[in-house]
Amino acid sequence: MIRVGFYQFCPTFGDVRANLHKIAEAIEKIRADILVLPELCITGYLFTSHDEVAELAEPIPGPTTLFLENLTRRKHMWLVLGMAERVEANDRSSLRCYNSAVLIGPDGLKGVYRKAHLFLEEKLYFARGDTPFRVYDLGIARAGMLVCFDHFFPEATRALALQGTQIICHPSNLVLAGKGQQITRVRAMENRIFWVLANRYGTEERNGKKLTYTGASQIIAPDGEILAQAPPNEESLQIIEISPSAADDKHVTAMNDLFQDRRPELYKAP
Numbered sequence: 391m392i393r394v395g396f397y398q399f400c401p402t403f404g405d406v407r408a409n410l411h412k413i414a415e416a417i418e419k420i421r422a423d424i425l426v427l428p429e430l431c432i433t434g435y436l437f438t439s440h441d442e443v444a445e446l447a448e449p450i451p452g453p454t455t456l457f458l459e460n461l462t463r464r465k466h467m468w469l470v471l472g473m474a475e476r477v478e479a480n481d482r483s484s485l486r487c488y489n490s491a492v493l494i495g496p497d498g499l500k501g502v503y504r505k506a507h508l509f510l511e512e513k514l515y516f517a518r519g520d521t522p523f524r525v526y527d528l529g530i531a532r533a534g535m536l537v538c539f540d541h542f543f544p545e546a547t548r549a550l551a552l553q554g555t556q557i558i559c560h561p562s563n564l565v566l567a568g569k570g571q572q573i574t575r576v577r578a579m580e581n582r583i584f585w586v587l588a589n590r591y592g593t594e595e596r597n598g599k600k601l602t603y604t605g606a607s608q609i610i611a612p613d614g615e616i617l618a619q620a621p622p623n624e625e626s627l628q629i630i631e632i633s634p635s636a637a638d639d640k641h642v643t644a645m646n647d648l649f650q651d652r653r654p655e656l657y658k659a660p
Contacts, residue, residue, distance in 0.1 A: 459499060
């Protein structure tokens, strides 16, 4: 058994120091093996210009990941969170920013995933992710990362599931009421995997734009059962025990194994 959880909170836009302090304060109070935080939780989400993204995005590794590495080493835990990643060419002639998820553990930075499916105005400010869907062996479990809108694309989850992932870590800033929570339950069921959705709550209003986030972070079992769920409008830190090996059994019935029953030769468009 391992202890997995989410921390649902309301980041302050542009105040990286305050957001990191809030995360560190929460981590100090808990004992967990894997904790998932929301998308872009270091900076806030509602960017309104390229300049804002460029100013707040950081290289990975960088100051934020180094700060969090000190926590994960000391607490001997794994942390998955969303942040704006800054990538510059060696000659500084070009700059790209990605909406990324990072995996940090007892030995430091383990992996970076760049969001492949950009939502709404993210397309104006971020580059599409170019990292493959990869499963990480953490010793205690096999985990994969998706970011928010990626869950709308069943191929993304299936790519991770076919590689043997047991847990999807899903930093999010969901704004479509009820949709994300429903879809992630389906993705967990159709792949027989655990799912840790870490959403944020609250409202951001900047330069005439406004977004309200749906909260309701949740942990889903391979059979679709909701093992833990946060309220829609409150801070919530929840940790439960799971057995990752339960995700290795793909049977729906005694005679139906979801992966052995697949017919990929029929799944091609005519």
